[in-house]
Amino acid sequence: MKITAVEPLVLGAAWRNLIFLKVKTDEGLVGIGECTLHNREEGILGYLPGAVRRHVIGSDPFNIEDLWLRMYRNEFWRNGPIAVTVMSGIEIACWDIVGKACGQPVWRILGGQCHEKVKAYANAWYTVERKPEEFAKRVKVVLGKGYKALKVDPFGPGGLEISHAEKVKSVELVAAIREAVGPDVEIFVEMHGRFSAATAIEIARMMEPYHPGWIEEPCPPEDIPSLVKVAEHVNLPVATGERYYTRYGFREVLESTAPDILQPDVIHAGGLMEMKKIASMGDVRSMVMAPHNSNGPVCTAASVHFDFCTTNVKIQECFDDFSETWVVDAVPGTPRPKDGYFYPPDKPGLGVELNEDLIKEHPYKEGFFNMWEKNWHMRQFTS
Numbered sequence: 001m002k003i004t005a006v007e008p009l010v011l012g013a014a015w016r017n018l019i020f021l022k023v024k025t026d027e028g029l030v031g032i033g034e035c036t037l038h039n040r041e042e043g044i045l046g047y048l049p050g051a052v053r054r055h056v057i058g059s060d061p062f063n064i065e066d067l068w069l070r071m072y073r074n075e076f077w078r079n080g081p082i083a084v085t086v087m088s089g090i091e092i093a094c095w096d097i098v099g100k101a102c103g104q105p106v107w108r109i110l111g112g113q114c115h116e117k118v119k120a121y122a123n124a125w126y127t128v129e130r131k132p133e134e135f136a137k138r139v140k141v142v143l144g145k146g147y148k149a150l151k152v153d154p155f156g157p158g159g160l161e162i163s164h165a166e167k168v169k170s171v172e173l174v175a176a177i178r179e180a181v182g183p184d185v186e187i188f189v190e191m192h193g194r195f196s197a198a199t200a201i202e203i204a205r206m207m208e209p210y211h212p213g214w215i216e217e218p219c220p221p222e223d224i225p226s227l228v229k230v231a232e233h234v235n236l237p238v239a240t241g242e243r244y245y246t247r248y249g250f251r252e253v254l255e256s257t258a259p260d261i262l263q264p265d266v267i268h269a270g271g272l273m274e275m276k277k278i279a280s281m282g283d284v285r286s287m288v289m290a291p292h293n294s295n296g297p298v299c300t301a302a303s304v305h306f307d308f309c310t311t312n313v314k315i316q317e318c319f320d321d322f323s324e325t326w327v328v329d330a331v332p333g334t335p336r337p338k339d340g341y342f343y344p345p346d347k348p349g350l351g352v353e354l355n356e357d358l359i360k361e362h363p364y365k366e367g368f369f370n371m372w373e374k375n376w377h378m379r380q381f382t383s
Contacts, residue, residue, distance in 0.1 A: 012365035034298035035089030091271030099349030132176035
């Protein structure tokens with residue numbers, strides 16, 4: 001079997017364009033992948049044709065490790081979000097082809113079932129004014145969908161330091177959520193790499209009474225010494241990893257032992273096999289996995305397959321219930337949480353398809369998602 005073509009399909013949505021892939025073979029099997037990278041769509045679509053021409057066309061989709069190595073090693077400029085996201089999307093599509101050819105779900109081929117169910121947590125739900133009463137009201141929608149865990153970024157567009165008033169306001173938002181959901185629902189606090197170590201430590205201590213399940217990316221991802229300092233001075237678990245690429249990119253943060261939870265993104269970290277390798281690296285340091293996914297439904301499907309065949313998975317992020325309805329409708333077969341949990345997919349491959357007619361109805365949208373603007377959390381395109 002040989003790969004004959006790779007076709008991208010772009011779906012416009014409220015705050016990012018989703019980029020899906022169809023990897024075609026000479027035996028008629030087609031693999032589905034995703035290489036969404038918000039604010040970098042042009043880079044993905046520009047890099048993809050050359051990478052496909054140099055490495056992918058004519059390759060056997062079963063020889064995934066060899067194809068990955070050639071796409072990584074044989075390019076002089078390695079790593080980085082654009083190249084690795086393209087690699088990830090193609091790698092995932094190859095696993096979809098392998099699963100279809102073997103008549104098995106991908107998770108069975110990659111190691112088999114480790115969990116009866118995997119807990120899901122909701123994100124992208126808090127598109128309301130930054131007022132405690134608004135967050136408390138909105139979070140009821142999350143509970144109504146069955147989620148027993150959720151994540152929130154309660155901060156405005158602040159940088160390394162924010163004012164005392166902003167710290168108090170942010171903590172009040174988390175307090176309002178805790179009061180609304182009760183003691184048993186997990187709340188994860190996203191910091192999006194904004195803060196200095198001193199700022200992150202102070203905020204984490206202020207939030208301790210509301211028992212966050214973790215603080216996420218407290219410091220800029222490049223600044224691992226500050227991450228270590230935070231981990232040494234807070235009494236909350238520390239999570240990070242969405243902006244590291246491949247096992248090589250994770251090495252330094254793993255060696256620092258600062259994180260308790262690793263959050264690689266399957267379509268940004270290198271694909272399913274690379275996620276397994278990162279998980280194993282974390283496992284020897286007793287770190288658990290909470291795969292990042294602010295992307296589209298194909299990423300959700302790939303993440304869920306990874307989750308069920310990986311022993312040290314804690315929980316899975318999900319945006320799908322708080323995206324436009326056409327986002328999930330564009331990918332029939334997308335795994336959906338039931339009563340707050342994912343269950344093992346049972347169809348061959350990833351078990352998803354692409355509704356190409358619907359994708360064509362929602363084309364590329366020009367815009368810029370900017371977390372340094374006021375009300376960025378509303379997640380609407382700003383031209």
